[in-house]
Amino acid sequence: MTGIGATRPLPIAVDTMGGDHAPEEVIAGAVDAFREHGVGLVLVGQAPRIRQELDRHGFVGKIPIVHADEALDMGEGALASWRKPRSSIAIACHLVRQGRASALVSAGSTAGVVATSRLRLKGQQGVMRPAIAVTLPTRPRPTILLDAGATADVKPEGLVQFAALGTAYAQILLGGEDRSYRPTVGLLNIGAEPGKGDKLTKRAHELLAGGGHGIEFAGNVEGHDLLSGRVDVVVADGFTGNIALKTMEGTIRTAFTEVRDAMSGGAAARMGALLQRRRMRELRDRLDPDTYGGGVLLGLNGTVVIAHGASRARAITSACELADRLAAGRIVERIRDQVALTRTSRFGRRTHGERDTPTDDGAAAATERKDTPPVA
Amino acid sequence: MTGIGATRPLPIAVDTMGGDHAPEEVIAGAVDAFREHGVGLVLVGQAPRIRQELDRHGFVGKIPIVHADEALDMGEGALASWRKPRSSIAIACHLVRQGRASALVSAGSTAGVVATSRLRLKGQQGVMRPAIAVTLPTRPRPTILLDAGATADVKPEGLVQFAALGTAYAQILLGGEDRSYRPTVGLLNIGAEPGKGDKLTKRAHELLAGGGHGIEFAGNVEGHDLLSGRVDVVVADGFTGNIALKTMEGTIRTAFTEVRDAMSGGAAARMGALLQRRRMRELRDRLDPDTYGGGVLLGLNGTVVIAHGASRARAITSACELADRLAAGRIVERIRDQVALTRTSRFGRRTHGERDTPTDDGAAAATERKDTPPVA
Numbered sequence: 243m244t245g246i247g248a249t250r251p252l253p254i255a256v257d258t259m260g261g262d263h264a265p266e267e268v269i270a271g272a273v274d275a276f277r278e279h280g281v282g283l284v285l286v287g288q289a290p291r292i293r294q295e296l297d298r299h300g301f302v303g304k305i306p307i308v309h310a311d312e313a314l315d316m317g318e319g320a321l322a323s324w325r326k327p328r329s330s331i332a333i334a335c336h337l338v339r340q341g342r343a344s345a346l347v348s349a350g351s352t353a354g355v356v357a358t359s360r361l362r363l364k365g366q367q368g369v370m371r372p373a374i375a376v377t378l379p380t381r382p383r384p385t386i387l388l389d390a391g392a393t394a395d396v397k398p399e400g401l402v403q404f405a406a407l408g409t410a411y412a413q414i415l416l417g418g419e420d421r422s423y424r425p426t427v428g429l430l431n432i433g434a435e436p437g438k439g440d441k442l443t444k445r446a447h448e449l450l451a452g453g454g455h456g457i458e459f460a461g462n463v464e465g466h467d468l469l470s471g472r473v474d475v476v477v478a479d480g481f482t483g484n485i486a487l488k489t490m491e492g493t494i495r496t497a498f499t500e501v502r503d504a505m506s507g508g509a510a511a512r513m514g515a516l517l518q519r520r521r522m523r524e525l526r527d528r529l530d531p532d533t534y535g536g537g538v539l540l541g542l543n544g545t546v547v548i549a550h551g552a553s554r555a556r557a558i559t560s561a562c563e564l565a566d567r568l569a570a571g572r573i574v575e576r577i578r579d580q581v582a583l584t585r586t587s588r589f590g591r592r593t594h595g596e597r598d599t600p601t602d603d604g605a606a607a608a609t610e611r612k613d614t615p616p617v618a
Numbered sequence: 619m620t621g622i623g624a625t626r627p628l629p630i631a632v633d634t635m636g637g638d639h640a641p642e643e644v645i646a647g648a649v650d651a652f653r654e655h656g657v658g659l660v661l662v663g664q665a666p667r668i669r670q671e672l673d674r675h676g677f678v679g680k681i682p683i684v685h686a687d688e689a690l691d692m693g694e695g696a697l698a699s700w701r702k703p704r705s706s707i708a709i710a711c712h713l714v715r716q717g718r719a720s721a722l723v724s725a726g727s728t729a730g731v732v733a734t735s736r737l738r739l740k741g742q743q744g745v746m747r748p749a750i751a752v753t754l755p756t757r758p759r760p761t762i763l764l765d766a767g768a769t770a771d772v773k774p775e776g777l778v779q780f781a782a783l784g785t786a787y788a789q790i791l792l793g794g795e796d797r798s799y800r801p802t803v804g805l806l807n808i809g810a811e812p813g814k815g816d817k818l819t820k821r822a823h824e825l826l827a828g829g830g831h832g833i834e835f836a837g838n839v840e841g842h843d844l845l846s847g848r849v850d851v852v853v854a855d856g857f858t859g860n861i862a863l864k865t866m867e868g869t870i871r872t873a874f875t876e877v878r879d880a881m882s883g884g885a886a887a888r889m890g891a892l893l894q895r896r897r898m899r900e901l902r903d904r905l906d907p908d909t910y911g912g913g914v915l916l917g918l919n920g921t922v923v924i925a926h927g928a929s930r931a932r933a934i935t936s937a938c939e940l941a942d943r944l945a946a947g948r949i950v951e952r953i954r955d956q957v958a959l960t961r962t963s964r965f966g967r968r969t970h971g972e973r974d975t976p977t978d979d980g981a982a983a984a985t986e987r988k989d990t991p992p993v994a
Contacts, residue, residue, distance in 0.1 A: 353809075391808055394816035432767055432860040433729070440770035440857040465861045466868025478861075481816040484808040485841045485858055486865045492842025493869040501877055504900070524880070 251282055252344035253306070254565045255334040258287035258295075259313035260350025262552050268349060269295040271558025276305055279559070281566045284343055286310050286334045308333060314350050316551055320357035331355055335362035338544035344569035345545040347561045349536075349553040355546065356392050356539060363542040366574060368581045371396060372541035373404045373480065374548065375411050376487060379528050380471040386412050386425075387468065387476045390537050391484035398445035401429070401477055405450060405457045406580040407540045408475035414571035416474060425474035428463030430482060438462060442479065456583030465489075536561055538568065545573050627658055628720035629682070630941045631710040634663035634671075635689035636726025638928050644725060645671040647934025652681055654935070657942045660719055662686050662710045684709060690726050692927055696733035707731055711738035714920035720945035721921040723937045725912075725929040731922065732768050732915060739918040742950060744957045747772060748917035749780045749856065750924065751787050752863060755904050756847040762788050762801075763844065763852045766913050767860035774821035777805070777853055781826060781833045782956040783916045784851035790947035792850060801850035804839030806858060814838060818855065832959035841865075912937055914944065921949050 256272045258265040265287055273296070275281040285292050289309040296302045310330035314322045326332065331350055335358060337343040348355045352374075360372060373389035388408045393400065405427045417423030429447055431439045436447055439462070450459040460473045468476060468486060478486065536557065539546040545568050549561040632648045634641040641663055649672070651657040661668050665685040672678045686706035690698045702708065707726055711734060713719040724731045728750075736748065749765035764784050769776065781803045793799030805823055807815045812823055815838070826835040836849045841862060844852060854862065912933065915922040921944050925937040 394808065430861060432770065432857055432864075440855075443857075464868075465864025465866070466871070468865055469868055469872040479816075481808055481819075482858060482861055485806060485854075485862055488808075488841025489844055489862045489865045490841070490869045492840075492845055493866045494873055495842070496845040497870055497873040497877075501873075 251566075252342070252569065253282035253284045254562055254569070255284050255286055255308075255337045255343035255346040256558075256562065257330045257334045257346065257348035257350060257355075258285050258292055259310070259330040260316075260348040260355065260551075261549065261558075262316065262349075263554060264313075264349065265291055265295055267553065267555045268558050270299065271553070271555035272347075272562055273299045273301055273305070274555060274559040275562035275566075276301070279563055279566075281562045283562065284308055284337065286337070287313070287330045308337065310334075314354040314358070316351045318351060318354050320353055322354050323358035323361050329358065331358045332362055335359055335544070335546075338363060345547065345565040347547045347549060347558070347565050349549040349551055349558065349561075351551060352391065352537075352548055355548050359539055359542055359544075359546045363544045363546070366541050366543050366577060366581075368578065368585060369407070369541040370400050370403055372539055373407050374483075374537040374539050375408060376537040377415070378468060378490070380469055382471070383416060385468065385471055385474065385476060386415065387430075387478070387483055387487060388540070389478060389480040389483045390487050391480045392539060393480040394484075395481070396442070396479040398442060398449055401442070401446040401479065402449050402455060402457070402584050403541075403581055405429075405459070405475070405477045406455070406584045407577055408477055409457055410573060410576040410580040411538065411540060411568075412474050413576060414568055414573055424458040426458050426460040427475040427477060428460050428467065428473035430468075430476050430478035430486065431462035431464065434462050434464065436462070446477075456580060538564070540573070540577060543574065545569060627942075628718070628945065629658035629660045630938055630945070631660050631662055631684075631713045631719035631722040632934075632938065633706045633710045633722065633724035633726060633731075634661050634668055635686070635706040636692075636724040636731065636927075637925065637934075638692065638725075639930060640689075640725065641667055641671055643929065643931045644934050646675065647929070647931035648723075648938055649675045649677050649681070650931060650935040651938035651942075652677070655939055655942075657938045659938065660684055660713065662713070663689070663706045684713065686710075690730040690734070692727045694727060694730050696729055698730050699734035699737050705734065707734045708738055711735055711920070711922075715739060721923065721941040723923045723925060723934070723941050725925040725927055725934065725937075727927060728767065728913075728924055731924050735915055735918055735920075735922045739920045739922070742917050742919050742953060742957075744954065744961060745783070745917040746776050746779055748915055749783055750859075750913040750915050751784060752913040753791070754844060754866070756845055758847070759792060761844065761847055761850060761852060762791065763806075763854070763859055763863060764916070765854060765856040765859045766863050767856045768915060769856040770860075771857070772818070772855040774818060774825055777818070777822040777855065778825050778831060778833070778960050779917075779957055781805075781835070781851070781853045782831070782960045783953055784853060785833055786949060786952040786956040787914065787916060787944075788850050789952060790944055790949055800834040802834050802836040803851040803853060804836050804843065804849035806844075806852050806854035806862065807838035807840065810838050810840065812838070822853075832956060914940070916949070916953060919950065921945060 258268045261268055272283055276283050284306045286308045287310050289307050292307050293302055310328060310333040312326045312329045314329050314331060331348050334346040338346055371393040374392045375386050375388035376390045378385045378387055386408055388404055409425055412425035413423055429443060431443045463473055463476055536549040547561045547565040549557050634644045637644055648659055652659050660682045662684045663686050665683050668683050669678055686704060686709040688702045688705045690705050690707060707724050710722040714722055747769040750768045751762050751764035752766045754761045754763055762784055764780055785801055788801035789799055805819060807819045839849055839852055912925040923937045923941040925933050
């Protein structure tokens with residue numbers, strides 16, 4: 243590590259205007275993260291509205307506010323990031339760039355958050371394309387799937403980089419303090435054998451199986467392995483990962499609707515349902531994407547936690563905790579180190595405009611700079 | 619229709635040597651299809667072994683047998699189709715080519731069945747690549763997903779053809795006698811809006827939305843629409859379709875395992891589980907891929923029903939019935955007509971070696987020829 247970063251912990255910037263239940267539920271969740279878990283925060287959005295909500299919780303003056311004039315609508319996509327340079331999410335990115343926040347949390351539309359973050363935070367040096375990592379509710383511990391939709395078209399070398407991003411992320415999320423922890427990585431494919439797949443995954447398998455990239459590659463995994471817990475990290479292009487994630491979410495919802503219908507039909511079944519309602523509710527909560535959901539955008543100069551659009555206070559609290567944990571784990575630096583390993587292997591491909599000395603102090607400063615001028 | 623085909627119904631060729639429970643369960647299922655549903659059959663495989671099984675059921679001499687020396691192992695992939703020209707699946711294909719069977723059923727390894735069928739039956743005139751259609755257990759009526767894994771790399775024009783294949787298939791499966799029935803077709807994608815997707819789906823959306831192809835295009839659908847019943851047919855490339863299908867199957871299995879665990883924990887829950895065991899079992903059966911599973915390989919000169927490798931007798935009976943129904947519905951001719959519509963539209967692309975008059979008698983004969991020499 244060449245870390246020269248801040249020694250006092252920076253706050254998490256929370257976009258209070260993104261999400262179906264903004265700002266009430268977003269601010270309620272942020273207050274809980276601050277009160278219950280000691281997460282340092284800065285709230286971004288319409289200042290009078292934020293003050294009004296903080297007043298309800300009795301926290302006016304205890305959590306800093308940064309005003310933003312505009313908000314991205316939930317229906318707005320990538321173009322809005324150019325049209326609205328003063329949106330709450332753009333201002334939150336700005337705080338991260340300026341070194342006034344360590345990461346940001348938003349429940350805004352995924353397309354809008356991803357586009358704005360890419361525009362304002364820029365890609366992390368050496369990383370070709372960003373990826374969204376989501377945490378699947380496997381047991382005994384979660385499986386990380388990436389990319390869940392940030393980059394639809396990707397090259398084989400990009401998939402190898404996603405494996406590096408996922409490795410760095412899993413080390414913090416699953417490995418805790420154990421720096422020697424090496425998460426296993428599977429390639430999402432349509433068959434277990436090495437020769438299976440489309441052109442993209444066949445080539446990516448060759449690169450990953452070739453070694454020399456610091457990734458603990460466990461081979462191909464299939465769709466039914468996503469919830470089996472077979473590997474710690476599952477890598478896919480953003481198109482495939484998004485299809486898999488939404489298929490899983492839809493299937494879980496359908497299965498529970500059907501189970502509920504089956505349990506509510508007939509007197510005996512109704513009686514049975516009553517007797518086990520609580521356990522079923524716990525199970526549904528664990529598997530419900532609104533509870534476990536959301537993702538983390540990796541590969542930019544700053545970490546962006548994207549909560550589900552339907553997030554209630556509890557989900558926002560979890561998102562703030564996750565952002566805090568990733569910032570404390572120095573995720574940006576870990577990704578830089580992990581990606582550097584993939585580039586020293588024989589298939590390495592340099593990104594455009596990259597300098598020849600990617601691990602010098604300049605590179606470190608790029609991830610931790612404190613004096614960058616505003617981007618807007 | 620220019621049909622000049624056979625007037626008496628041809629039998630279905632059943633590969634008795636493919637599947638985890640071959641030949642016992644395969645033959646038991648075939649006998650049931652013959653006895654209970656009047657499906658005409660010819661059994662292909664080790665003749666003495668078939669006779670022995672038929673004897674157990676009291677059907678020796680009632681169902682014709684065609685001997686085959688070899689069988690593809692469940693682990694064997696595409697190469698085996700060249701190495702084993704006398705395999706039971708190759709012989710079954712041969713019967714279809716010769717006009718001695720109208721379709722075939724196999725529970726062999728999907729890769730082996732697909733490769734052998736492509737080699738022996740050849741692509742249907744005008745169809746660029748074949749696709750596997752599977753039937754998803756939506757309600758009130760099923761949704762058809764294709765391609766579930768026959769063609770991993772496909773062009774946008776190929777996706778439009780898959781939409782035509784799926785339309786022809788759905789007309790027979792869902793439309794019954796109603797020839798005016800137009801199934802709705804959705805494109806599996808990562809967003810509902812037209813501009814969403816990777817390069818492949820963006821272009822395919824343009825082609826499908828452009829019209830002039832006889833397809834009732836309903837726009838993009840997402841992973842969570844697969845079980846919602848929003849459209850009759852969902853189109854994807856074979857890589858994406860396979861990932862979605864296996865993700866769905868794995869998620870259903872995980873959800874039911876978890877539900878069972880939740881129901882068996884604690885005295886009250888156990889009591890509840892007892893009271894509703896039957897309804898839960900019915901539900902699980904409906905959603906279990908071993909029950910509804912299997913697929914149909916479309917786009918070749920003959921229809922191939924691929925039953926799940928784990929098929930028991932009941933699944934084989936269903937597969938024989940399905941093959942019989944598709945043959946009676948003249949699926950090959952319907953696909954020819956439907957694909958011809960896509961090629962008259964402005965983006966049309968001809969396949970290699972195609973004649974200028976694709977709907978003349980020669981084309982009809984290609985799908986129904988009776989005098990083709992053996993392929994082996």
